[in-house]
Amino acid sequence: MSAASHGALGLTLCSSAFAGLGRAQLKALGQPGLPILEIEHPFGGRSRDEVRAIAHTLIAQIAVAASTAAAGASAAGTSATSTPAAGGVEAVRAIALPSDAQAAHIECVRRRWSDGLPVIAPTPERVEAMIAARWPRDQLIATLAPGFGEATIERIATNAVLAGCEPAHLPVLVAAVEAVADPAFNLQAVQSTTNPVTTWLIVHGPVARALGVNSGANCLGQGNLANATLGRALRLILQNIGRAWPGEMDRATHGQPGKFVFCCGEVEIDHPWQPLHVERGFALADSAVTVIGASGTLNMNTHTKDADQLLDCIAHSMAFPGSNDYHYCGEPWLILSPEHAAVLAGAGLNRQQVQQQLWSRSMMTAGEFTHADFLRTASMRAAEFPQLTPQPRVPPSRTPADIGIVVAGGPGTHSVHVPTFGETRAVSRRVGVPA
Amino acid sequence: MSQTIEVLDPVAPARADTAPTARAAARSLRGATVGIIDNSKPNFSLLADDLERLLIEQQGVARVLRHRKSSASIGADAQVLAAIASESALVISGSGD
Numbered sequence: 001m002s003a004a005s006h007g008a009l010g011l012t013l014c015s016s017a018f019a020g021l022g023r024a025q026l027k028a029l030g031q032p033g034l035p036i037l038e039i040e041h042p043f044g045g046r047s048r049d050e051v052r053a054i055a056h057t058l059i060a061q062i063a064v065a066a067s068t069a070a071a072g073a074s075a076a077g078t079s080a081t082s083t084p085a086a087g088g089v090e091a092v093r094a095i096a097l098p099s100d101a102q103a104a105h106i107e108c109v110r111r112r113w114s115d116g117l118p119v120i121a122p123t124p125e126r127v128e129a130m131i132a133a134r135w136p137r138d139q140l141i142a143t144l145a146p147g148f149g150e151a152t153i154e155r156i157a158t159n160a161v162l163a164g165c166e167p168a169h170l171p172v173l174v175a176a177v178e179a180v181a182d183p184a185f186n187l188q189a190v191q192s193t194t195n196p197v198t199t200w201l202i203v204h205g206p207v208a209r210a211l212g213v214n215s216g217a218n219c220l221g222q223g224n225l226a227n228a229t230l231g232r233a234l235r236l237i238l239q240n241i242g243r244a245w246p247g248e249m250d251r252a253t254h255g256q257p258g259k260f261v262f263c264c265g266e267v268e269i270d271h272p273w274q275p276l277h278v279e280r281g282f283a284l285a286d287s288a289v290t291v292i293g294a295s296g297t298l299n300m301n302t303h304t305k306d307a308d309q310l311l312d313c314i315a316h317s318m319a320f321p322g323s324n325d326y327h328y329c330g331e332p333w334l335i336l337s338p339e340h341a342a343v344l345a346g347a348g349l350n351r352q353q354v355q356q357q358l359w360s361r362s363m364m365t366a367g368e369f370t371h372a373d374f375l376r377t378a379s380m381r382a383a384e385f386p387q388l389t390p391q392p393r394v395p396p397s398r399t400p401a402d403i404g405i406v407v408a409g410g411p412g413t414h415s416v417h418v419p420t421f422g423e424t425r426a427v428s429r430r431v432g433v434p435a
Numbered sequence: 436m437s438q439t440i441e442v443l444d445p446v447a448p449a450r451a452d453t454a455p456t457a458r459a460a461a462r463s464l465r466g467a468t469v470g471i472i473d474n475s476k477p478n479f480s481l482l483a484d485d486l487e488r489l490l491i492e493q494q495g496v497a498r499v500l501r502h503r504k505s506s507a508s509i510g511a512d513a514q515v516l517a518a519i520a521s522e523s524a525l526v527i528s529g530s531g532d
Binding site for chain 2: 003006007008009010011012013014015016017018019021022025027028029030041042043044045046048051052054055056058059062063066067090092093094095096097098099104111112113121122123124127144147148149150151154155158159162186188189193194236240241242243328372375376379380421423
């Protein structure tokens, strides 16, 4: 695609299991005719002789593709169906759904609008009420990878209605869309990876309290309107506007339950340290969101009241050989329960000291990884570990400050390790409404 | 009572084909420059080595410009990509495992 903008022909070699992603990505980028040559999947484990044989097979195909592809690259047409609005943004089109709720639910699943669960029909009246004249409806907030769909206020609001949100939720979603579109979050990779990555949405400050976002008991579970609909709306936005449908551009091998909803608040009253959004540069009275590329959750159930033993338990729980955070130098996260946070704070530890201790104690010996993962780590972390050998101790992040800590949850001796995709960074944005 | 209701489409359409199109490639690659963007996935650098040699030996390619990304999941540096693409008739990249 970028090659084309400089007048060169772009040709992609895809392992066969990902050719569909490649074609969908080219279509999303407006170049459906560019050539893709397939290599039988998987390619990464082939022997040297097999790689040579594949190269010999490809070379003639490359020559043929190069001589014929350019003529067809611009003739493949487009699947765009909307009428651009005066400002150049694609207008949202109207569609007829069955009026019967059950039939409408099935139709929405068929159209791949939903997450599989029933949705609220996004009638023009409901979308109008959702926007409530707070923004121009065609205001473009961001384009969302991997499909680079335009996340306008109207389209975000439409997905918010689908998810069951209330109008008061929309400013949070607008901020969340801004956040996921930040290059640091790496939405392109988060959306299309084989890893089970979802976008964990944390809501901070007065808006969290006003909306009743749950930061206490069962904060990652079901039953709370704000947590459920905000998390769900963000998923539908990423799917429908980012055009990342499972099995198509969303290549997740398993996915995870958090791809339905992963949204919570943080304890702010009686927080032993500063709340996360203050730590990340906002004022305590600011409303904000943080988005994190989360690969799952691990329960760390320990009854210890000893800070040293608690740090050891958490650190050892973080260290597992299949962790992207170690392989790619990531940003692992922890949700400390109020009880566990109190044990650490009660021992006189501040957040930075907890991070330092966890960073040191969670290091893994490079030889603990499988050989293939050791090679990946050696390549990805070459800047920190030139000529990596199996002996050095490898931390899960570049610095202790890159270990994220949130305090949330109800009574109980549980904390949660949230490993991440590794090649993504948390992004925070202020929640606001235009004056 | 109406059997249908009007709703708004939550799906963003695929982008229109407004992107710049590739110039017509040479009928053969003889004398051309070819770029290879290594996606840093296992074995791709070896494949790139083989393709470079074969492009020159069998297809008469004049030279091959190579760039290995630091990560498979992060796009190639825009300036590097621009430099390679501006000198190349064909740029080969990889995707998947």
